Amino acid sequence: MAELSILELGRVREGFTRADALNDARRVARHAEQFGYKRFWVAEHHNMKAVTTAATSLVISHIAAGTTSIRVGAGGIMLPNHAPYIIAEQFGTLEALYPGRIDLGLGRAPGTDQMTLRALRRDPASADRFPQDVLELQAWLGPVEEGQRIEAVPGSNSNVPLWILGSSLFGAQVAAAYGLPYGFASHFAPQALDDALATYRANFQPSAQLDKPHALIGVNIIAAETTEEAKYLATSQQMSFANLVRGDRKLTQPPIEDIDTYWTEDEKIRAAQMLAVSIIGDRNKVKEGIDRLLARTRADELMIVSDMYDVDKRIRSFEIISEVVNG
Known part of the structure; x- marks a missing residue:
């Protein structure tokens, strides 16, 4: 795991x-x-x-x-x-x-x-x-x-220890050539995820720091006791991305009951593209989502973004994610 x-x-x-x-x-x-x-x-x-x-x-x-x-x-x-x-x-x-x-x-x-x-x-x-x-x-x-x-x-x-981070093939090529661990920003720019990981692994050259590829990927995970609660908590992040699309960067806002009352259809589509690597739900949905993501990417490490308004709920989200992965 x-x-x-x-x-x-x-x-x-x-x-x-x-x-x-x-x-x-x-x-x-x-x-x-x-x-x-x-x-x-x-x-x-x-x-x-x-x-x-x-x-x-x-x-x-x-x-x-x-x-x-x-x-x-x-x-x-x-x-x-x-x-x-x-x-x-x-x-x-x-x-x-x-x-x-x-x-x-x-x-x-x-x-x-x-x-x-x-x-x-x-x-x-x-x-x-x-x-x-x-x-x-x-x-x-x-x-x-x-x-x-x-x-x-x-x-x-x-x-x-140095890492190369990126969201394109360029960073993957640099990390591979220098024999460094590689982190892909799939939590907000997921489009080139699979190609970048393939490029990194295919071209990796061992170095004094690292003898084999080590790939880390960003993933948005909002975990809660129920899927309904997780979807509610996730609206704070969804509003942040809608604001980003609008060019109106606001402070993190409290969650709302219905995100569709906040964003337009175009904003929803554009935000969804940036948030494509996301998992929202209870522990069962989180486990299913993580298992699918790891089967797809074979990532060595997941860099979790659990962005929400309530700090206690955010801490609980990280706890649930850890319990799901580590047992």
Whole structure:
């Protein structure tokens, strides 16, 4: 059976503060640790009023400080937004503070819109250097070579494990060529999932970090005591995607009884395309859905997004998922 992990965006809920969102994330991580989840990752996004994980390394430290054993990391750092040397320093610091618990997933997208990208003072063409920047970052995190005059401190000799993240064949090719684990963003961009996994596995080259392919896939799972309750709780996420289609990013909204009163038919279709890799229901439906997804993808690890308004219900969802998978 696949390993289980969690993706966190530190979503701000209507009626709550940004500090609440960050502290809720740490609370969820503590429970995830008790439920046997392997990783708890946060993602870099900018200029999104409901997302508090823009300063990704700081959020990782906040969560790692509140837990003891679960791996905490970036899912991911959008490398074109940063100098590899700076990321080596940041994640070397995290590894020094929380040894053996830090992961560094890397993405090529900006994680924002073009106007915000200019505010980040980054050249859009920097995405073209992504493969070279990955190797540079890996070198900064690796052993210091004789005669090396610049060192990432902390960072050097930390060997923080790298992951390549993506939603296209490009990331799959980079991960395969460099012998790195690969995470596919099927929780919001599922169209190329099967082709990307096939490309990654067919072209994988063993490396010092990894001797065989390791594929992680994102999946939206809303689990509850009954399927009716799960469908109700899932409307918060569905409204978020409808708002995304509208270009109207709101805080996470409380669930509603009938989602069809909220979105138009076109918004429903477009949101459904993004949410195609989703499982909503009681424990039996969740087990059936996970079994089908694993039979289709042969994923080594599932990165769960269980996005809902009520934090206690969200924690219970993660508990049910763990019980279904781990018994």
